[in-house]
Amino acid sequence: MDATLGSVVHVAVPRPLRTTFEYSLPSDLPAPLPGTRVRVPLGKSHVIGIVTALSDHPTRSMKPIEDILDAAPILTADLLKLASWLADYYHHPIGSVYAALIPTLARRGNPTEFEPTLIWIAVGKSTPTSLDRAPRQRRLWESLSKTGPVTTNEARKFGATLPLLRKLEEKGSIISQVERADYRISPSDIKPTSEQTAAIRAITANLDQFGVHTLYGVTGSGKTEVYLRVIENALKQAKQAVVLVPEIALTPQTTARFVERFGAAGVIHSAESDRERFRTWARVASGEHQILIGTRSAIFSNFRDLGVIVVDEEHDPSFKQTEGLRYSARDVAVIRAQMLGIPCVLGSATPSLETIANVDRKRYSMARISERPGSRKMPTFRVVDIRGERLNGGLSQPLLTVIRRHLNNNAQVLVFINRRGYAPTLCCSRCGWRAECDACDVRLTLHQSPKLLQCHHCLRRYPAPTACPECASEEIVALGAGTQRVEQTLKTEFPDVPTLRVDRDTTRSQTQLQNLFSTLTNPSRRILVGTQMLAKGHHLPNVTLVAVVNADNGFLSPDFRGPERTAQLITQVAGRAGRAERPGEVWIQSYDPANPNLVALTEYGYDGFTKTEMQHRRIAQLPPFTVMAMLRADASNPNESETFLLQLLAIVATFDVEALGPVTAPLARKSGRFRHQALLVSRRRSEIQRALEAVENKVPNQNSVRWSIDVDPIDTF
Ligand code: ADP
Ligand code: ZN
Ligand code: ZN
Numbered sequence: 001m002d003a004t005l006g007s008v009v010h011v012a013v014p015r016p017l018r019t020t021f022e023y024s025l026p027s028d029l030p031a032p033l034p035g036t037r038v039r040v041p042l043g044k045s046h047v048i049g050i051v052t053a054l055s056d057h058p059t060r061s062m063k064p065i066e067d068i069l070d071a072a073p074i075l076t077a078d079l080l081k082l083a084s085w086l087a088d089y090y091h092h093p094i095g096s097v098y099a100a101l102i103p104t105l106a107r108r109g110n111p112t113e114f115e116p117t118l119i120w121i122a123v124g125k126s127t128p129t130s131l132d133r134a135p136r137q138r139r140l141w142e143s144l145s146k147t148g149p150v151t152t153n154e155a156r157k158f159g160a161t162l163p164l165l166r167k168l169e170e171k172g173s174i175i176s177q178v179e180r181a182d183y184r185i186s187p188s189d190i191k192p193t194s195e196q197t198a199a200i201r202a203i204t205a206n207l208d209q210f211g212v213h214t215l216y217g218v219t220g221s222g223k224t225e226v227y228l229r230v231i232e233n234a235l236k237q238a239k240q241a242v243v244l245v246p247e248i249a250l251t252p253q254t255t256a257r258f259v260e261r262f263g264a265a266g267v268i269h270s271a272e273s274d275r276e277r278f279r280t281w282a283r284v285a286s287g288e289h290q291i292l293i294g295t296r297s298a299i300f301s302n303f304r305d306l307g308v309i310v311v312d313e314e315h316d317p318s319f320k321q322t323e324g325l326r327y328s329a330r331d332v333a334v335i336r337a338q339m340l341g342i343p344c345v346l347g348s349a350t351p352s353l354e355t356i357a358n359v360d361r362k363r364y365s366m367a368r369i370s371e372r373p374g375s376r377k378m379p380t381f382r383v384v385d386i387r388g389e390r391l392n393g394g395l396s397q398p399l400l401t402v403i404r405r406h407l408n409n410n411a412q413v414l415v416f417i418n419r420r421g422y423a424p425t426l427c428c429s430r431c432g433w434r435a436e437c438d439a440c441d442v443r444l445t446l447h448q449s450p451k452l453l454q455c456h457h458c459l460r461r462y463p464a465p466t467a468c469p470e471c472a473s474e475e476i477v478a479l480g481a482g483t484q485r486v487e488q489t490l491k492t493e494f495p496d497v498p499t500l501r502v503d504r505d506t507t508r509s510q511t512q513l514q515n516l517f518s519t520l521t522n523p524s525r526r527i528l529v530g531t532q533m534l535a536k537g538h539h540l541p542n543v544t545l546v547a548v549v550n551a552d553n554g555f556l557s558p559d560f561r562g563p564e565r566t567a568q569l570i571t572q573v574a575g576r577a578g579r580a581e582r583p584g585e586v587w588i589q590s591y592d593p594a595n596p597n598l599v600a601l602t603e604y605g606y607d608g609f610t611k612t613e614m615q616h617r618r619i620a621q622l623p624p625f626t627v628m629a630m631l632r633a634d635a636s637n638p639n640e641s642e643t644f645l646l647q648l649l650a651i652v653a654t655f656d657v658e659a660l661g662p663v664t665a666p667l668a669r670k671s672g673r674f675r676h677q678a679l680l681v682s683r684r685r686s687e688i689q690r691a692l693e694a695v696e697n698k699v700p701n702q703n704s705v706r707w708s709i710d711v712d713p714i715d716t717f
Helices: 077-090 094-101 135-147 152-158 162-170 194-204 223-236 252-262 274-286 296-300 329-340 353-360 397-408 483-493 510-519 562-574 596-620 638-652 685-698
Strands: 008-012 021-024 037-042 045-055 118-122 174-178 211-217 240-244 266-268 291-294 306-312 343-348 365-369 380-385 412-416 425-428 445-447 452-454 461-463 476-479 499-502 526-530 543-548 585-590 627-635 658-670 673-682 706-711
Touching (some): 045 077, 077 329, 094 296, 118 152, 223 240, 223 252, 329 343, 380 596, 397 483, 412 562, 562 585, 627 685, 673 685
Antiparallel strands (some): 118 174, 627 673
């Protein structure tokens, strides 16, 4: 009979299901190893799943697997282990975990072997005479000779086709080569400072052992140089390295530093096509790519022999995925390093309170890089009390005066305001009507050029009324200020100074952003107005003033992480200004100048802020002193989502977990669905985990409610 060894195949199928499925192994197929793709019947359809385990003794009649897609597993054993950790820790269906782990094309069953990419190179110095009578071929040769080696795809830009390239190759006018990532270690003339040396030693001394090393240094202090040296060590031992960066920081410049030092690097980001992503994934799996730089999902890559993980800007909220598998790439990096027994480096100019707490508890080590190479001074802070001030498009008179002073010194000014659009509220001063979204319970933001109202949650657009829809009064006023309004004010106040705006409306791509920043290397007077997009990137030595239009929204935010996020943003924006002979100044407008967070930050810097805030978190019993999980539900009927959450909380009630809610979500209605949430808090992670397990097992049957579990949520409000 079929009760032979390994005759039961456990398969994770690409469905939001919390269990794997058992299939039998037909006698004409070899036993597939865990990590192999198989085709299996599921209900009335056929799907591609991943083998997670083999066992004996079939317990009931099972359907057979239909096909095995891979000769060898496409997932390494450590990724299989990580997948079950992810399913347990984040309480996410195992089938969906695998779907998140594997590139789209692998999920669809594409072969993982690739046709090699060919690059084409022109031979000789002058146009070969053999091409005299073939004008198309001659033009192609001339283009290739001008551009240097290009891939077939790139060559299409100047009219090449594969047959045409082959013809030139036959004539010996061009040659083709298989493109390969060409790794080497280039010598560098940078001599590490003593702080850098200490950090590099601490990490590389234990390259074959798990450890989390926090690298705390201001922007420009030389953290990347430390990463480069650590990676150099890994490469020398023929090991791979991965560098995780926030979405916004993955620029050609970032990659260029690694390529310059090591000859090549694989890159994964969200803008890549499925095909490119799959190819990079396969090249990492084959070991051709020794270094991978990428945004959060790069942590799931199929490394052949990973030696070190680097997370740059570890505090950045973009490392947390906020839908589907709601993982923190930083936390997964630490777990993966632990599973592999390798070091994990967490770098930041403004470490998260979670990381600082882990250092305090001696779980992570910390190396500080306090000086900048060449000892550039840190900027000084000033708070502008704007109580009773008349604001001009969001800017107070003292702030405008200091901006003028810096511009008169031929310097550049950064104006930071974390809100895009013209004004956050449009209302009628007669009857109090406010412009709100039809589908969400939020106010619409007024935008100018084109003039319209936009919902920043569902992106619906509406025409801006010229009269009040309620009382027909024409006294409609725009309250508050966004980037567009501040820009307009600055253009009126300083008509001779070029003013540039940086937000999601003006700057869509990284390349655009970098081009914009590179115009600032020219030391002429300029004003840059923008959102948090200004916080990341290279040092701007000609900027001597950073003006923060409003710090109160962040410091007084109802989300407990608001102050932390605000202090990080201000510190990062501030860190971009100034140079040795002209240190920067940072001026912050506030209606609440005595706010302890603001005072701590401006008087004692980020360290001062974290001390104050850590104390507050301890007293208020907030993370990192407690563990949280958020239950969210939405339905087209508000009673349904609330009742559903009440049922979940009844399940949780037997555990040592505090439940807050259910309450309507801060955005009570989004895209027409009513949203509720409930927060679970406990001092013990194990207790939260057990409670969530119970929820998973006993979740009531429902069709009309969508719900999710978010472990370690970053948005609690
Ligand atoms: P961070 O990653 O902390 O922002 P970087 O590593 O990018 O800092 O360093 C900032 C600049 O200082 C870079 O141009 C880098 O080449 C240079 N640099 C780093 N370390 C040194 C050093 N020890 N000596 C001289 N220059 C250095
Ligand atoms: Zn009105
Ligand atoms: Zn909306």
